Each structure stands twice: as structure tokens, then as C-alpha cells.
Amino acid sequence: MNEETLIGVLSKYGIKQPDIEFIRHNENRTYKVNDLVTGNSYLLRVHQPITVNIEGIQHTYNGLLSELQLLEEIANQTDLLVQKPVRNCYGEFITVIELDGKIINGSVLTWLEGKDLQKEDLLIEGFVTNLGAQLAELHRFFRNYNNRVHFNTRPNQGIERNSQMLSQIQRGVELGLILPSKFHIVEQTIRLINSRLESIGKSADSWGIIHADLNMGNIIVTSKGEISFIDFGLFGFGYYLLDVSTGSLMVPSENRRQFLKGYYGVNEVPEDVFAKMEGFMLTGILGYYAFHMENEAVHPWIRERMPLLCSKYCLPFLSGESIFYNF
Numbered sequence: 001m002n003e004e005t006l007i008g009v010l011s012k013y014g015i016k017q018p019d020i021e022f023i024r025h026n027e028n029r030t031y032k033v034n035d036l037v038t039g040n041s042y043l044l045r046v047h048q049p050i051t052v053n054i055e056g057i058q059h060t061y062n063g064l065l066s067e068l069q070l071l072e073e074i075a076n077q078t079d080l081l082v083q084k085p086v087r088n089c090y091g092e093f094i095t096v097i098e099l100d101g102k103i104i105n106g107s108v109l110t111w112l113e114g115k116d117l118q119k120e121d122l123l124i125e126g127f128v129t130n131l132g133a134q135l136a137e138l139h140r141f142f143r144n145y146n147n148r149v150h151f152n153t154r155p156n157q158g159i160e161r162n163s164q165m166l167s168q169i170q171r172g173v174e175l176g177l178i179l180p181s182k183f184h185i186v187e188q189t190i191r192l193i194n195s196r197l198e199s200i201g202k203s204a205d206s207w208g209i210i211h212a213d214l215n216m217g218n219i220i221v222t223s224k225g226e227i228s229f230i231d232f233g234l235f236g237f238g239y240y241l242l243d244v245s246t247g248s249l250m251v252p253s254e255n256r257r258q259f260l261k262g263y264y265g266v267n268e269v270p271e272d273v274f275a276k277m278e279g280f281m282l283t284g285i286l287g288y289y290a291f292h293m294e295n296e297a298v299h300p301w302i303r304e305r306m307p308l309l310c311s312k313y314c315l316p317f318l319s320g321e322s323i324f325y326n327f
Contacts (some may be wrong), residue, residue, distance in 0.1 A: 001029060001046060005099060008107050010044065012095050019272040025050050027233050030157065033112065041111035042209070043068045043083060046097065048104050051294040056155055058233055061094060064105050066153040067232050068093040070209075071109070078141050080134065081228040083109040101299045112228055117219040117250070127225075128255045134227050135214075137248055139240055142209040149237075157203070157212050159194045159239025162283060166190050168290035175293075177303045180253025182310050186286065188315040200239065214246045241273070245280030253325040255316060274324045281327060282313060 003020060010018045010033060016304040017036040024030055029046040047064060049055045068085040072108075075084040088095050095141065097104040121127050128154045169186055172178035178186075184313045200206055213234040220228040244263055260269040289306070290300040316323050 001101065005097065006031065006044065006046075009046075009095055009097060010108075012090070012257075013042075013086060013108050015042070020044070027054050033108075041113075041237055042086065043109040043111055046104060047048065047109050054291060054294075055151065058155055058236070059105070060153070061096075061105060062150075062153045064094055064107065065283065066149055066193070067235060068107060070149070070235065071232060073148070074138075074141060078137065080141070081112070081222070082228050083088075083112050083228075083230055085109055090094060091112075107277065112220050112222070112230065114220040114222040114226075114228065117216040117221055117227075119216075121221060122152050122251050122255060125255060125258050128251055128258045129262035131219075131227055131247070131251075133265070134229070134258040135243060136263045136265065138211065138229060139208075139243070142240075143204070146208045151237065154209075155236035157210065157236055157242055158207075161177070162190050162194055162197075163208045164189060164292040165283070165287055168293050169286065170292045171293050172289070172302060172306070175299070177293075177299055178306050182306050185314050185318070186306075188318055189282060190286070193283060196276070196279055197239070205238055206241070208237065209235065210240060211235055212238055212242065214243055214250070216250050219250075239280065241276055242280045242284065245277040246284040248277060249281055249284055249327055253327070256324070274322070277325050278317060281283060281324075282317060285309065285327075 006016060006020055010020075013038075015033065015035045019034040019036055021032040022029075023032055027049050027050055031044040031046075033042045033044050034040075035042070047059050049059065071082055071085050074080055074082050085093050087093055088108075091190075093107060095106045095108075097106050122131075135240060166187060170183060171177070173180055173183050210236075211229060211232060213231060214229070218229065218231040220230055222228065244260070247263075248256050248259055260273070261267060264270075267278065289302055289309075292302065313323055313326060316326065
């Protein structure tokens with residue numbers, strides 16, 4: 001996307017002299033924008049996925065609008081630190097871009113200065129406990145916000161999504177990235193996970209709005225040590241334990257109980273939680289494979305890592321072994 005188009009979009013936000021720095025193109029094209037007049041900084045997002053399999057309901061106008069409304073509510077109603085959406089000169093969250101005969105949505109968020117979460121941060125017990133407590137606070141907000149989000153505007157991270165994910169991974173067999181025997185193991189793994197999800201059910205305690213994409217690149221740590229969850233692009237309906245499990249995956253195994261203590265707010269974490277989380281941990285990892293199956297740059301990694309995923313995690317999981325600390 002050329003700079004002239006980007007400048008045209010930013011002018012609708014009253015940014016007349018922008019300094020634009022490209023960040024990356026993944027689920028969206030993202031840019032850091034410095035307003036040379038005011039000195040303020042922003043995140044410009046052009047909602048155009050890099051591959052077709054990444055595209056989803058979250059990229060529609062209504063899907064994007066629901067994300068921006070959510071972010072504004074979090075900023076206004078909680079003490080959580082988030083990137084707040086900026087309205088354009090017409091009072092709208094979304095700026096429609098016409099490019100090469102296509103309609104693309106654009107949005108602007110406030111810039112949050114800090115660093116991506118680092119491995120060394122997660123070696124500090126107090127920090128890990130706080131991370132769990134911050135996730136619990138986010139989930140408390142979500143539970144009160146559930147009825148504000150229409151089901152048809154956001155992704156669903158339940159059994160249906162797992163089945164879709166399996167279809168995306170099967171594409172790896174067609175591309176020669178995954179051996180049929182390894183795919184069969186993945187297929188058995190997802191079937192077992194789905195059967196356990198059916199037993200958990202969708203009660204108010206287990207199911208609702210979740211972030212759905214917690215990883216070290218989606219958590220910012222400020223110079224003051226404040227924690228901020230960012231990139232709510234995949235937020236939708238799912239099991240709260242999916243967020244807890246993908247959060248745990250970031251944490252070294254020796255500190256995972258500390259993370260859970262922060263989340264649950266108790267010294268002793270319910271033992272039945274660990275077995276449930278293992279399936280969610282696996283879907284979190286498998287989701288990454290599915291997400292990048294059409295991304296050729298990641299193909300060598302997928303080809304190399306899939307056998308290890310099957311042998312170290314999927315097969316022990318299928319045999320009934322505990323794998324909570326294996327990751």
C-alpha cells in the first residue's frame with residue numbers, strides 16, 4: 001500500500017504531517033504513525049490479511065466495529081491499560097479505503113510505548129502472579145460485557161473452530177508439509193479435545209468472551225512495569241480456559257502454578273484444572289500451525305516441527321499422560 005493512500009487515510013483523523021513506519025503484515029498491515037504537529041503517536045491498521053485462510057468474520061465492518069467498541073469500553077470502564085481506538089473526523093471508528101476496486105477497512109489506535117513481553121520477565125514470580133491477576137481482571141470485564149457482543153460479529157473458538165482448524169492443517173498434507181501419519185495423530189488429538197469440550201459444556205463460568213490470541217507478542221510491558229494486553233483482533237466467544245492455557249504456555253513450567261495462583265486468586269489451584277488446560281494448550285499450538293498453513297515463509301518450520309509436536313505432545317496426550325509441564 002503506497003504512502004499517498006496512507007496519508008489520505010490519516011488526514012481523516014486530523015493528522016496532517018504524519019511520519020509513517022511500517023511494522024508488519026500479518027492479520028493486518030500495521031504502521032506506527034508519529035504526528036509531527038502534535039507529537040502524538042498512533043497505530044494505524046489496514047485490515048487486509050496476508051493470506052486468505054487468515055481472513056474471517058473479524059475483518060468485516062461489523063466484526064471490526066465490535067472490536068473497537070470493546071476496546072473503548074475496556075479503556076473507559078477498567079484500570080486495564082489498552083490501546084484506545086481513535087474516531088475519525090466524522091466521529092466514526094472505521095475509515096473505509098477504496099483501493100484497486102476493493103473496499104478495505106482501516107482503523108487507528110493510540111500508541112502504547114513499551115516492549116513486547118520477554119522471557120526474562122516471566123522468570124520473576126511477582127510479575128507472573130500479576131500477569132495472571134491482570135488476565136483475571138480482563139475476564140471479569142468480559143463476563144459483564146458478554147451480552148453487548150452479537151454472536152454473528154466475532155469468531156467462535158469452540159468445537160466448530162477446532163474442526164475448521166483441522167481442515168486447515170490437512171492442507172499441509174496436500175502441500176507436502178505434513179506426513180499423512182502425523183496428520184492422523186493430530187486428527188485423533190483434536191477429536192479427543194472436542195469430546196472433552198462437550199463434557200465441559202458452555203456454562204456462564206466456562207464460556208464467554210475471550211481474548212483468544214494471548215502470546216508474548218500481544219502483551220506489552222511499559223517502562224513502569226505495567227502490563228497491557230494488545231491485539232484483540234481475534235477476540236470472540238470461547239472457553240475462558242483457552243486464554244488461561246495459552247497464557248500458561250508463555251510461562252516457564254516452574255512458574256506456571258504462580259500464574260494460575262494470580263489468576264484464581266488462591267494459593268491452591270483446583271487440581272482438575274490442569275487436565276482441562278492440556279487440551280487447550282494443544283489447540284493453542286495447533287492453531288498457530290493452522291493460521292500459517294498458507295504462509296510459505298513458515299513452511300520449513302512446519303515441516304520440521306510437526307513430527308516433534310506429535311511425538312512430544314500429541315501421542316502422550318492421547319495415551320493419558322499429563323503433559324502440562326512438557327511444553
